[in-house]
Amino acid sequence: MAMKLELLGKEVIKPASPNHLQTLQLSLFDQFLPSTYVSALFFYNDQVNQQDIIVQRLKSSLSQTLSLFYPLAGRIKEGVTVDCNDEGALFTEARADVLLSDLLRNPSDAVIFFRDRGYAVSVSVSHKICDAASLSSFVCSWTKAAKGYADDIVNPEFAASLFYPPADTSIEFFPLLVHETKSKTKRFVFGSLMIEKLKSRASCSKRVPQATRVESITALLLRCATKTRRSKA
Known part of the structure; x- marks a missing residue:
């Protein structure tokens, strides 16, 4: 709604x-x-x-x-x-x-x-x-x-x-070729309980004894992006 x-x-x-x-x-x-x-x-x-x-x-x-x-x-x-x-x-x-x-x-x-x-x-x-x-x-x-x-x-x-000096506007340039493609935009909302679970999982390492919320979510996004990229390779 x-x-x-x-x-x-x-x-x-x-x-x-x-x-x-x-x-x-x-x-x-x-x-x-x-x-x-x-x-x-x-x-x-x-x-x-x-x-x-x-x-x-x-x-x-x-x-x-x-x-x-x-x-x-x-x-x-x-x-x-x-x-x-x-x-x-x-x-x-x-x-x-x-x-x-x-x-x-x-x-x-x-x-x-x-x-x-x-x-x-x-x-x-x-x-x-x-x-x-x-x-x-x-x-x-x-x-x-x-x-x-x-x-x-x-x-x-x-x-x-x-x-980066501007182009001479008196000179006619060829228009930029922009190809129209279909794309999807998604919004991911992390609830407080899910964020706490991510922090707990991210803080189990000695190198990261106390992960922040930003670090935990960023690590998850990078991990998912890496897996997606490897699966398409």
Whole structure:
């Protein structure tokens, strides 16, 4: 059954210091990337039920962070440049009348509050201007700003086009040949009991006396991938 969300509001968050009016050239590789998104999802507990305070802090800290990561507040033009016009990033707030664990089966791009006082924050950025490492840097900086440590944020550099100069847009290139193939996407949800069993099995070795949850699940996935690859060899 699909998870129903109650939309509480949408707001475009602009940089706190809007003074980056410039055009950012995308690198050669970024120019030819498809228009997909890099996403991340984070879960938190709200034991004191301070929803309004949390939302306001997320908005204000996002505004601070966008002042440094200003291309994320701009707009991509014709797939080759970013107009750093400080138009802002979309902030969506929603409520779900389900448990926090239900979101694992039905992800969404928003700040979502749950009936069990938990909440989730999802971040999505165009892959043309942000890869996984860049997204991690942005989220870490946003976290520091939300905690009141904005002064500890290291200023990012947007210099990919210097190392990989963009293509001359005045020259007509042959279109990239992309073959359409059928694929399947599956989501695996590990319950708490299963994770504890995996930790117990992974911790039976002297080399790994106390495996973490991440280590246990990662080891299982690598083991399954290795078996699958060998069976197809």
